[in-house]
Amino acid sequence: MALKAPNYTLLPQGETDPLTSTRQRTQVNWRRLYQWAIPVILSIAVILALIITNIAHTGTDSDWDHHSSLPACPQYPALVSSTGNKKFEKDVLDEISSEGFFGKSVKRMQGAVQIPTESFDDMGKVGADDRWNIFVDFHAYLEKTFPLVYSKLEISHPNTYGILIEWKGKDESLKPYLFMGHQDVVPVPKVTESRWKYPPYSAHYDDRFIWGRGASDCKNVVIGVLEAFETLLEKDYIPERTMMAGFGFDEEISGWQGAFYIAKQLEDTKGKDSFELIIDEGGLGIKEMYGSMFVLPGVGEKGYHDIKITVETAGGHSSVPPDHSGIGILSQIVSAIEAKPYAPNLTPINPYFTTLQCGAEYGPSMDSWLRKTIKKSLTSKAASKKVAEYLSNDNINQRYLMQTSQAVDLINGGVKINALPERVFAVINHRIAVESRTKDVRENIQTLLQDQILKKFSMSLNAWGNVSGNTSSSAVGQVILEDFDEPLEPSPVSPFDSEAYKTFTGTIKQTFGEDYIVAPSFMTGNTDTKYFWNLSKNIYRFSPVRDDGRANAHTVDERVGMKEHIEGVKFYTQLIFNGDRK
CATH class of the missing domain: 3.30.70.360 (Alpha-Beta Plaits)
Incomplete structure (x- = not known):
């Protein structure tokens, strides 16, 4: 908006001022100046507001000033035993590292991948589209595979096919942890089936990888969390803090029938800001960069x-x-x-x-x-x-x-x-x-x-x-x-100096290596966490699988390394242990 300069000649040129008193002339001049000044001042205020808004989106000097007062790359140490029973923790983690557990885990992963829980862009509502029925088979498989989870913990099914698990802790004053993942996978187009090294739902294991749709996105996360829960239940472990797991069934098509209902149920029953920590799939991986090993969780x-x-x-x-x-x-x-x-x-x-x-x-x-x-x-x-x-x-x-x-x-x-x-x-x-x-x-x-x-x-x-x-x-x-559909604003950025973040990253270093650098990162895509913003400020996207242990999510020859999968199970287990910290 262009501002017009004021005309300080307040009377038309050539006319004689009828007021002879200087006081009278001053009153008229000020009155007319007010008439001009008020709209100009308001216009300037609007322009300044627009400028400030624009600066807020592009980064202000204060952003740099604030950031410069913080560590350039905050790092927190690897955690140590937190349950008070180092031997118990070691025995559990040793069991997860054993050959017997490895063999069972291969079978669990194969069975999960072999069920084609595909979600399509044109899916109708639950109950009106028969293509959702495959999730009945998947739920039956999980119940058979993880009997203690299903018999000892509280399980509900938001909108029929969602899975919400609650493992009550000893101390109700501690906010729960929530582990997330999704049951659905992207479809395999018929024209691409012949290009797969092994059939996409065969879940072939070649002594290194399990091959198949959903192996790395993200049935490994769902199975890994449940394996951690089941293993600890076998030991009669009860966490100090309540632990929960929520698995949607339509993340690949935006989650509006799955995670949306899970989040709503949690907000209705637990309330806003009721979780200490939420972990979902995602992040930019665990990889070598610039000569060091980096872990890149999405904040x-x-x-x-x-x-x-x-x-x-x-x-x-x-x-x-x-x-x-x-x-x-x-x-x-x-x-x-x-x-x-x-x-x-x-x-x-x-x-x-x-x-x-x-x-x-x-x-x-x-x-x-x-x-x-x-x-x-x-x-x-x-x-x-x-x-x-x-x-x-x-x-x-x-x-x-x-x-x-x-x-x-x-x-x-x-x-x-x-x-x-x-x-x-x-x-x-x-x-x-x-x-x-x-x-x-x-x-x-x-x-x-x-x-x-x-x-x-x-x-x-x-x-x-x-x-x-x-x-x-x-x-x-x-x-x-x-x-075209409901827009989504960029997510809130979760803190990387909170106690929850320190526990989360300390567990990463405890599991993968003390010398690993944990670098907060940003995701270009979206996860089911978009429905959970009201439930916690500490939301982190992290799939605990090294980059060389997974490949080709959403495309031909998707696969996950079993050695890396076991490492992920250890991470989830260790995080449950570390949740006992108050």
């Missing part, structure tokens, strides 16, 4: 927003087409969007900022210029921008840890070869950076259309119910912007 997730763009035109016979059909206009819209990607932005708000600080601090083989610039970014926005630009050009996966992504994933238009389409649409998927919000995505795409499309084509724009552009009878059509 946050990007937002999610699908926008549907519809172009409506008059249609007609294709023998007398206009210069641009609806498909042609939509193509130009898509081209304009792809030609203007979001810019990378790296600020201390983003957990990946801390991931990089950890790499600079503990990665001996990191490029010297990159190390120096990352460390400088602790106090310099200019250095941070250089790091973002360098990494975004170096690796596409790193780029999208620092910027909002946009991908054209669906397109539809045309029904007959000799008929001009009257209605065509595309859907753009956005994964929203932590510094941004869904409204920023809407504003960005609306502005782009107004600047590049409406000026070129005589059309109206209906953006979420607000109509602009050419709305007269001369318009050749309209462009409609609307949400």
Whole structure:
């Protein structure tokens, strides 16, 4: 908004001031100045508010000041025995490491993978779509495989196929831990079955890996948690703190029938902020980086927003087409969007900022210029921008840890070869950076259309119910912007200095190695935890499997290493032990 300079000549030029008193003239002048000043001051306030809001999304100087007062890469020591019975803990963990347990675990994993609990994008509601019935078989398998869990613990089934397990602890004053995972897997397209080394639901074990859909995403997590529970129940162990497990059944299609109902039941029965710690699948793995071993749990997730763009035109016979059909206009819209990607932005708000600080601090083989610039970014926005630009050009996966992504994933238009389409649409998927919000995505795409499309084509724009552009009878059509489904804001960033985080990361080092560096990270995708934000501030996404022990989630030849799976069972068991800390 441009502000007009005040006209200090308060009377029309050439007229004589009828007031002879200086006091009277001053009163008139001040009154007229008030009339001018009040709207100007209000306008300035609005502009400042907009500036402050924008700064909040891009990182302020105070963000850097606050971050610079914290350790660049906070590390906490590996934990030691916490139950007061070191021998008992050692005996349990030794049993999990035994050959006998290994053999049983192979069979448990194979049986779970062999049940094709696929979830499809077009699934109907539970009770109205027979494809959900496969989960009856999976539940029967779990009950047979983990008899003590099902006979000694409280189990409920939110929305029929959810699984919620409660293992009551001795001390009700301690907030529970919640272990999460999901029962469903992405479908195996028929056309890809022949490309698998072993049939996708054979759960073939080759003395190293179990092969099959869901082996690493994430039936290994579900089975691993249940194996930890079952093993401790066999020893008549009762935790100090209540332990719970929640397994949804439609995570791969956003979890609105599974995890949503589990979270609602927990909030209704336990209340908000009722959990000390929530652990779900995810994270960026356990891997070698820059010459050191890093563990990268996710302390946050990007937002999610699908926008549907519809172009409506008059249609007609294709023998007398206009210069641009609806498909042609939509193509130009898509081209304009792809030609203007979001810019990378790296600020201390983003957990990946801390991931990089950890790499600079503990990665001996990191490029010297990159190390120096990352460390400088602790106090310099200019250095941070250089790091973002360098990494975004170096690796596409790193780029999208620092910027909002946009991908054209669906397109539809045309029904007959000799008929001009009257209605065509595309859907753009956005994964929203932590510094941004869904409204920023809407504003960005609306502005782009107004600047590049409406000026070129005589059309109206209906953006979420607000109509602009050419709305007269001369318009050749309209462009409609609307949400394709419910948008999701970026998640809250869980703390990495809380007692829960220290217990969580101390258990990681206790299990995988004291010299491992735990670096808070950020996830580009979403997990079922999006429904659990009200239940705990300490939500961490971490699949306890080394990167070389899993492969090809969501694609051909998915597999998980059994040695790594056993290590994950030990992690869950150790975390239950460490939950006894008060």
